[in-house]
Amino acid sequence: MKIDEQIADMEQKLRDIDSMTSYGSDFQTFVGIKEVEKYVHKEEYQLQSLFDNNQLDEICIKFKVNKQFQSYLTDITQVCEIFLQTIPTKVRIFREDKRQMQTPISSKESHLGLAQKFDIEEGSRNRSIRGCTFMPNGKFVFTDRNSQALIIHDNDGSFQYSIEGHGRVFDVAAIDNTYVAVTSGSEAVVYLYNIESKEVVKTTKTNGPCYGITFKSGVLFYCVEGKGIETITLSDNTISEFYIEALPWGTYITTVDENICFVNHEIDIIKLLDSSSKVCWTFNYKHFLRDPRGVTSDNHGIIYLIGHATNNVVSISTIDNVECNQILSMEDGLLNPTAIDFDARRNSIMVVSWEGSVLVYNCN
Template identity: 35%
Template structure:
């Protein structure tokens, strides 16, 4: 039985799938889905391990209206009336697009008022979404058995208008100037031209859960299994690599401001971490006491200089972040 906690099965994630976990094993330090928990309970090595249901360990939380960091002030917060949010993006016209586990896309204005929703039938679950223009978004889905896991959706026509081939088991995605940067569990970081859908290898790295953002003209990537953040130049040369296991664990979604500074979600460190543009300075901006659990996306709005964070329960918080 899938839960509403937003906790994923660790074993399935390593295999390129994203299944909801139902139990947590503290001895294995892993969350497990129904199938993996059965194998866990039958194995001679783990049969005596005491487990806890994730509903008890990770209860549904609400983001508070305060920030404990003096550099962040609350600008706005609103709740999206959707369950199981998996990803969101901000359109150029400042409308939000959310997609949930039921494959429902919903459109909300910047002030938190509802505009509309529609559903699209596709296999797998959405992992990340990025805006192309005011009427088109591209999203990834994590099906390892399908060859086209990046889909472009016309939100006005409410339908899939294009698929990107050779994109298997995808997680993060980012659009920049007519090109998509796509994180594939099988191939690593790839790029694809939207016009002709030609996919090119950018940085080969197999068997990793990856997310990506643009940092001015450079590309920044998070690696969830090894806890590192890597900044590349447009030719895929590594500029710097950041690792701090005490500060940032299981990094996922990330974003950048106009100065090239990086803001990244730590999934298992339950925080949002700031990394300077040169990769030399870092600090925690928001922590678990600020409600940083079950986060599904982060976006820096360069025009308003605000940091936008959403969790899977539809709680959206906007912080002033000059």
């Protein structure tokens, strides 16, 4: 099985590390560790892909005898039912603290002030936060991949309640104070939730596994694995093709004025598209930003991106895409960041870690 091969390879890498630290010079050890780090990130993607695409789920064949069989044989129209049932895997992916694996990059002076800091549903464990959004009224909504639930916090950061997912959950985008759109990842469905009634009010089948999602002017933009970007017009629920590219799983997206920005975490690429889906520019700076995940933008067209492997947040101007500024790093408390959102009403940025730590900054 693929996962057994990965375990064997990882054990060999551990033996290699022992050899390097015992017999190699400091420089050789440093170079070797960096190569192992690249390998670990690659294997992490493959392992997460197995989990997200349900390849670890258990398939059971169920046999159900028709109760009429015990009465009159002549009345039997159906003897039994045989059907397949998919049991979600109980495997959960955990990450060790990466502090020793990362070298913090010196942050440029930023104009961010920490306004709030809290943990999602404080006291809970085993989180896997993939998406976050500010509601217009200031409330917070998060998607937890492990519990398959939406988690709602009040604008003061206090936990309010959870909504059990109708299926799997990945990213989330606010529509208004009542409704949010949620992607399902490998299930290839976009759900429209009423967070007040805690119900799914609309289900839209997509043309493939869907991940990052954003909302603008009555239209949902979302990333489809292997295909590109699609849109759903909420007024009539029509699906349209917007941009074609073989995107990996877990691609995030945001609107930037009238443009669209998305990230490709497998090759560390960020692209900006205009309203006609033409590529305006492509950004790639692996020494500064690796494994980009969540992405958002502010009122001035500045793009903010999560560097998951570099434990940082960087900003890129839509006018000049060459210069990129790091505004937050591990020195600011970032560890395993995955999701980010901007609140235009409060002029604030929310950064959320994989494990559920939330940092909210005022943009001065």
